Amino acid sequence: MTGQGPRFQPDLLTEMFRNPLDPGYADAAERRASGPPKPAWRLAGARGLRLVVLVAIGLLLAVAYRHVVAGEPESARAHAGLVDEARGAQERTDELQAQADALRQEVAALRAQALGAGSGELRALREQEAATGLAKVVGDGVIVTVSDAPAQVDPTTGKQVTPEGGRVLDVDLQDVANGLWAAGAEAVAVNGQRLTATSTIRTAGGAILVDFRPVTSPYQVTAIGPENMLDSFLKGPSGAQLRGLKAKYGIQFSTSQRDDLTLPAAGTDVPLRYARPDVSPSPTPTGGGR
Structure with a gap:
């Protein structure tokens, strides 16, 4: 059909892409261009204010950096101290464990000497120790x-x-x-x-x-x-x-x-537990009579 307008009207999204700048910005730019120039003291004050802000931000960053750098050696020393303490404790534990193993072997040798090297009691004892992890x-x-x-x-x-x-x-x-x-x-x-x-x-x-x-x-x-x-x-x-x-x-x-x-044998002695019968007297039953 001729003589008629466009069939589809532009939607809001198309209009935004076609005119991305709000008209108010263009009016403000025209007013600044047509108005009198800003005085020199005002421009100098704005530059000075920006310079002060930049200097303050730089000082804050420098102080924060110094605090981080100063605290890092202290934390590293604390970490190294904890590592050395843990290693020392582990070494002492290993030494005590070696002493316990040596004493255990000495006790086993004295026990074998007392029971006799080829006795049945010693063989049974060694089998029990192997089964429980003590040997x-x-x-x-x-x-x-x-x-x-x-x-x-x-x-x-x-x-x-x-x-x-x-x-x-x-x-x-x-x-x-x-x-x-x-x-x-x-x-x-x-x-x-x-x-x-x-x-x-x-x-x-x-x-x-x-x-x-x-x-x-x-x-x-x-x-x-x-x-x-x-x-x-x-x-x-x-x-x-x-x-x-x-x-x-x-x-x-x-x-x-x-x-x-x-x-190897277990590092620690296994505690022995024994079952004992309960010898506490049972409560006397109470029967109800008519």
């Missing part, structure tokens, strides 16, 4: 190695970080140890720490403790047991759990069968 054992077994997921580069900081969920937890080591026990293990150790009936595997902060001694990745769970122990472990729920952790979080694990493994 070292030697035999064929398996090693299950579990380690954190490979570190990745943080795009923000550029540092190597372990991905979320990729760190081995205490419950993972508990599951591995329980799976080996269920597969027929006779003795189990985690990074050289022998497990007993009262052993604990737990987390303290970011570290995993086995009987209150820290262990780090990679974690080696060593077990002595029957020949088919590794197959039973991998086919059981613990093996399936490890495969799931590797597929979902990237946690690495490997298994190997070894001959002539040596598992």
Whole structure:
């Protein structure tokens, strides 16, 4: 049809792109151009004010930088002091543990001398000690190695970080140890720490403790047991759990069968507990009569 206006009127968005500048800005620019020039003192005052503001901001930044730089050596010294203190405590603990092991061996030698080297009582005692973790054992077994997921580069900081969920937890080591026990293990150790009936595997902060001694990745769970122990472990729920952790979080694990493994004795003596019958008198029953 001729003689008619456009069929579609421009919408608000099209009008904004066509005239992006508000007319008020153009009117203000015209007034400034047509008005008298600003006095020199006013221009000088504006420049001076900007200069004062820039100087004040620079001073604030300089003071903040000096405080940060001054505090960094102090925090570094505090961190280094804590590290040295922790290392010293660990060294003292290792020395005490070595003394305890030497005394334990001396007691075992005196006991063997008292009971007789080939006596049946001594053989039975040594078997009980090996079963409870109080004596070292030697035999064929398996090693299950579990380690954190490979570190990745943080795009923000550029540092190597372990991905979320990729760190081995205490419950993972508990599951591995329980799976080996269920597969027929006779003795189990985690990074050289022998497990007993009262052993604990737990987390303290970011570290995993086995009987209150820290262990780090990679974690080696060593077990002595029957020949088919590794197959039973991998086919059981613990093996399936490890495969799931590797597929979902990237946690690495490997298994190997070894001959002539040596598992040390437990680091601490296992407290002996005895069951005793309850000798307290039972309450006299009260019967109601009619």
